[in-house]
Amino acid sequence: MNCSRSAILLAVIFFASSVNAFVILDDNTGGDCELKNIGVWIPETKTCTLTKDLNIGLNIGTEIGLQNITLNCSGHKIVGSGTGYGIHAYNPVNLTIENCDINGFNRGIYFWGGTGNNITANKIHSNILGIDVRLQYFIDISDNKIYSNTAHGIEVGYSSYSEVKNNQVYENGNIGIYLEVGKENEISGNEIFLNQKGVLLIFYPSSEGNMLFHNNIRQNQTGAYTTYAGLYSPTVGIYYNNFIDNNVQLWKGAAIRASLNNIGNYWSDYNGLDLDGDGVGDTDIPWQNVDSYPVMEENGWFRIPYCSNGVLDTGESDVDCGGFCRPCPDGNACLADSDCEWGYCNPNGICGIERDLSIEWVKPIQVVEDVPLVAGKDTVVRVKVVNNGPETETDVSLDYSGGCFKETKPKILIRGFSSKIVDFYPPNNCTK
Ligand SMILES: [Ca+2]
Numbered sequence: 001m002n003c004s005r006s007a008i009l010l011a012v013i014f015f016a017s018s019v020n021a022f023v024i025l026d027d028n029t030g031g032d033c034e035l036k037n038i039g040v041w042i043p044e045t046k047t048c049t050l051t052k053d054l055n056i057g058l059n060i061g062t063e064i065g066l067q068n069i070t071l072n073c074s075g076h077k078i079v080g081s082g083t084g085y086g087i088h089a090y091n092p093v094n095l096t097i098e099n100c101d102i103n104g105f106n107r108g109i110y111f112w113g114g115t116g117n118n119i120t121a122n123k124i125h126s127n128i129l130g131i132d133v134r135l136q137y138f139i140d141i142s143d144n145k146i147y148s149n150t151a152h153g154i155e156v157g158y159s160s161y162s163e164v165k166n167n168q169v170y171e172n173g174n175i176g177i178y179l180e181v182g183k184e185n186e187i188s189g190n191e192i193f194l195n196q197k198g199v200l201l202i203f204y205p206s207s208e209g210n211m212l213f214h215n216n217i218r219q220n221q222t223g224a225y226t227t228y229a230g231l232y233s234p235t236v237g238i239y240y241n242n243f244i245d246n247n248v249q250l251w252k253g254a255a256i257r258a259s260l261n262n263i264g265n266y267w268s269d270y271n272g273l274d275l276d277g278d279g280v281g282d283t284d285i286p287w288q289n290v291d292s293y294p295v296m297e298e299n300g301w302f303r304i305p306y307c308s309n310g311v312l313d314t315g316e317s318d319v320d321c322g323g324f325c326r327p328c329p330d331g332n333a334c335l336a337d338s339d340c341e342w343g344y345c346n347p348n349g350i351c352g353i354e355r356d357l358s359i360e361w362v363k364p365i366q367v368v369e370d371v372p373l374v375a376g377k378d379t380v381v382r383v384k385v386v387n388n389g390p391e392t393e394t395d396v397s398l399d400y401s402g403g404c405f406k407e408t409k410p411k412i413l414i415r416g417f418s419s420k421i422v423d424f425y426p427p428n429n430c431t432k
């Protein structure tokens with residue numbers, strides 16, 4: 001009796017989500033992209049750019065997987081009423097989903113099968129599951145903000161060669177990033193905080209080559225939870241992470257290699273001693289029963305020997321800096337913002353200058369101070385707006401006199417008692 005009741009329920013959900021959704025197709029109008037007047041379709045690049053918010057979800061193709069499609073929401077919202085999928089695709093190849101704000105669905109993004117897909121620069125929040133992708137090869141999930149989903153933030157299942165990187169994953173009700181079976185997957189560069197479990201890793205014996213590295217994992221109930229099914233556990237690499245103030249820093253149920261080049265992780269609760277002053281702890285090891293090389297300070301892995309040998313090595317963006325080494329100063333080569341001291345890698349792959357302003361309280365109008373710009377150098381003016389009150393929306397403006405640059409970012413939502421970074425990019429022929 002219970003069986004048939006669940007079967008009927010599932011059928012209803014599928015029917016609702018497949019009918020009650022816009023459909024993007026690879027034809028003259030991009031399917032509903034232009035037919036239903038929700039966006040602009042460029043056939044040459046197979047790109048649908050949304051021009052309005054949507055209150056039902058989108059299917060990319062039907063039962064037949066499409067290739068090389070891009071959906072650019074251009075910041076628009078796709079809002080559901082608690083069921084169905086925000087964006088659904090079956091067996092997509094080289095599908096890109098970018099700049100979407102997806103909330104209020106059973107699953108914000110759901111892919112079943114596929115190769116080479118990208119999910120980048122989206123906000124995915126207040127769904128049951130934020131991103132749920134299955135049976136993927138070479139999926140790239142990067143630079144998204146994934147928060148306040150009631151179950152998991154990102155779930156990658158039965159997939160291989162995935163990259164989950166540089167995402168902010170926070171305040172999800174159960175698991176922040178859930179990697180379930182598959183090989184050669186990398187989870188790196190993520191900020192993972194205030195989830196029930198920051199990261200959950202489940203492996204089968206065939207799940208070789210998975211890595212969790214270079215992440216900030218803080219204030220979760222459990223930082224990282226590892227386990228396996230089957231007769232033995234493959235080894236997962238967990239190194240160069242900051243484990244900070246998680247109630248349980250690490251649950252070790254699988255085999256873990258907790259160091260690379262004799263450098264491990266930073267553990268906020270490590271209270272051993274560094275007897276020879278090399279930045280790596282020497283007593284109370286292996287810490288957490290896994291880490292024989294706990295570093296003494298946050299991001300302490302810049303002490304890797306290749307970071308001070310005067311040679312450009314694999315893993316550095318310039319000589320002895322970037323990557324796992326110290327961030328590079330202004331003018332050095334970079335591949336990502338995280339390679340740079342100022343946190344800004346310009347489009348030419350050179351570390352630019354960041355100007356940091358801090359607004360200590362959200363007020364109707366607040367003039368902070370002059371920020372100098374240098375002609376010929378790319379600058380990002382990074383405004384950190386601190387809100388010491390309840391959740392609010394505010395405009396943030398940057399105005400250089402002389403008409404060189406003026407921009408307002410409207411209606412920036414700042415959660416209560418938290419802060420938000422707002423970046424401006426003045427042209428590099430400006431001086432001030
Ligand atoms: Ca030492």
Ligand SMILES: [Ca+2]
Nearest residue numbers: 306311313320
């Ligand atoms: Ca080097």
